[in-house]
Amino acid sequence: MNFAIIGAGMAGILSAIKLTEAGLTDFTIYEKGEGFGGTWRENTYPGLACDVPSHLYSYSFAPNAEWSHQFSPGPEIKGYFERVAHDHHLDERVRFGDEVIRCELVDGRWHLETASGHRDEVDVVIGATGVLHHPRFPDIEGLDEFEGAAFHSSRWDHDVPLDGARVGIIGTGSTAVQIVGAVVDQVAHLSLFQRTPQWILPQTNPAITDDEKAEFRDHPERLTELHESLSKAFGVFANAVVDAESPEAHWIGVMCTQNLEESVSDPELRERLRPDYRAACKRLIISPNFYEAIQAPNAELVTEAIECVVPEGVRTKDGRVHELDVLVLATGFYADAFMRPMQLVGRDGQTLDEAWSERPNAYLSISIPGFPNFFMLNGPNGPVGNFSLIEVAELQFGYIMALIEQLRSGECREVCATKSAMDAFEASRVEAAKKTVWVTGCRSWYLDDRGIPAVWPWPFDRFRAEMGAPRPEAFEYR
Numbered sequence: 001m002n003f004a005i006i007g008a009g010m011a012g013i014l015s016a017i018k019l020t021e022a023g024l025t026d027f028t029i030y031e032k033g034e035g036f037g038g039t040w041r042e043n044t045y046p047g048l049a050c051d052v053p054s055h056l057y058s059y060s061f062a063p064n065a066e067w068s069h070q071f072s073p074g075p076e077i078k079g080y081f082e083r084v085a086h087d088h089h090l091d092e093r094v095r096f097g098d099e100v101i102r103c104e105l106v107d108g109r110w111h112l113e114t115a116s117g118h119r120d121e122v123d124v125v126i127g128a129t130g131v132l133h134h135p136r137f138p139d140i141e142g143l144d145e146f147e148g149a150a151f152h153s154s155r156w157d158h159d160v161p162l163d164g165a166r167v168g169i170i171g172t173g174s175t176a177v178q179i180v181g182a183v184v185d186q187v188a189h190l191s192l193f194q195r196t197p198q199w200i201l202p203q204t205n206p207a208i209t210d211d212e213k214a215e216f217r218d219h220p221e222r223l224t225e226l227h228e229s230l231s232k233a234f235g236v237f238a239n240a241v242v243d244a245e246s247p248e249a250h251w252i253g254v255m256c257t258q259n260l261e262e263s264v265s266d267p268e269l270r271e272r273l274r275p276d277y278r279a280a281c282k283r284l285i286i287s288p289n290f291y292e293a294i295q296a297p298n299a300e301l302v303t304e305a306i307e308c309v310v311p312e313g314v315r316t317k318d319g320r321v322h323e324l325d326v327l328v329l330a331t332g333f334y335a336d337a338f339m340r341p342m343q344l345v346g347r348d349g350q351t352l353d354e355a356w357s358e359r360p361n362a363y364l365s366i367s368i369p370g371f372p373n374f375f376m377l378n379g380p381n382g383p384v385g386n387f388s389l390i391e392v393a394e395l396q397f398g399y400i401m402a403l404i405e406q407l408r409s410g411e412c413r414e415v416c417a418t419k420s421a422m423d424a425f426e427a428s429r430v431e432a433a434k435k436t437v438w439v440t441g442c443r444s445w446y447l448d449d450r451g452i453p454a455v456w457p458w459p460f461d462r463f464r465a466e467m468g469a470p471r472p473e474a475f476e477y478r
């Protein structure tokens with residue numbers, strides 16, 4: 001059997017390692033970028049970090065004794081993925097800079113075509129293309145006329161100096177909050193354009209001492225124990241957000257309110273920073289320094305709505321022009337693209353755009369009816385955002401591997417979820433979503449066009465149990 005893995009980020013590296021472990025070594029990884037690391041390669045903005053503790057945000061099979069901090073910086077995370085990939089000799093298995101543009105099922109095999117014209121024919125495709133990788137540029141009049149430098153947060157232009165510059169940042173999501181804390185001391189003036197305030201949990205980020213690292217090196221089992229205990233602790237948070245009435249969900253609100261009250265001294269600024277929706281309705285932000293940064297003498301929170309961008313900066317609705325040298329668009333991503341714009345053509349010539357004409361959907365976020373032997377990691381409506389995506393992907397790959405084993409054993413030549421299984425899953429998902437904190441009254445990228453959160457709405461244990469083994473009745477075998 002041979003395989004194509006699309007994407008050389010966290011999930012693609014994982015897939016390649018797990019296939020190799022299973023003795024399935026005939027695979028190629030296709031990566032549109034020029035290196036490993038996915039989101040950690042693409043995002044290079046100042047302050048980039050992961051708000052999942054590093055000892056949890058690591059593969060279970062590749063614990064890392066060298067993490068510098070409890071929440072290590074982005075470049076270190078990218079280095080980790082590169083190292084794991086090199087250690088598993090994946091460099092020679094990747095076609096970097098070659099985007100898969102078409103993938104068509106022909107007589108039970110997937111025919112791939114890349115942007116460079118390369119063609120491949122495989123039995124199984126693993127879609128490990130990530131979720132947040134299509135930047136969402138704001139629809140603001142005049143953006144093209146700005147005379148300074150303007151770029152999206154995920155396309156950071158490192159040739160643009162920040163020292164002494166007047167910098168504007170549009171957005172108050174996880175990305176903007178990290179950037180604000182990282183650049184405020186460097187820039188002459190910082191204007192943060194806030195459309196909606198955010199709830200923020202406090203964060204401490206101690207360095208891991210040399211003694212602790214030595215202890216981890218000498219006793220790797222401590223790393224495994226730490227991974228497990230962090231996973232349990234994180235599970236409490238993940239379970240809280242799927243039950244808006246749980247004491248834990250209310251406790252998160254109390255913690256956030258306390259953080260705001262204690263951290264922001266000016267009552268007027270405090271009120272402008274206070275959200276009017278429940279904590280964790282939007283993806284919860286964890287920050288060690290945002291409130292301090294926004295109170296710096298050179299920082300300004302702009303809550304007046306943006307009217308347009310003018311050559312000198314940003315004009316707000318009150319007529320004021322905020323003069324800027326640099327404008328950062330920390331305005332998020334299109335979360336519903338997944339592997340698109342790749343053309344995916346399944347059984348009977350059905351395209352992915354047709355299958356997803358209403359919105360992206362897949363059974364357990366892994367398998368799409370009519371697209372046999374095409375499996376996704378971190379696909380639509382999966383557990384993004386509130387778990388370690390590495391843990392999620394590892395569990396999903398275990399499930400996919402069970403399907404691959406059915407193909408390998410000759411039990412079938414094609415396998416994909418049935419439409420009825422997907423529809424039943426979707427109906428119960430939509431029902432369960434009504435209890436979650438994400439529907440308590442806010443706008444967020446979790447919500448689909450119906451206002452239903454496109455995520456896993458149950459506790460983590462249920463996800464773990466579901467990933468234990470595929471239910472045969474949910475699949476169509478040929």
Ligand code: NAP
Pocket residue numbers: 049050051052132138139140153170171172173174175176178193194195196283306330331332333385443445
């Ligand atoms: P985001 O959460 O989607 O935030 C986008 C921000 O831009 C929002 O504040 C939004 O305002 C604002 N915005 C969008 N269009 C605008 C417009 N036309 N005018 C004014 N404001 C506008 O994006 P993100 O911060 O890049 O984060 C996306 C996700 O990436 C996160 O939720 C998280 O899952 C992931 N992430 C994770 C980490 C981590 O540490 N693990 C770090 C960064 C990002 P509204 O709120 O009013 O819509």
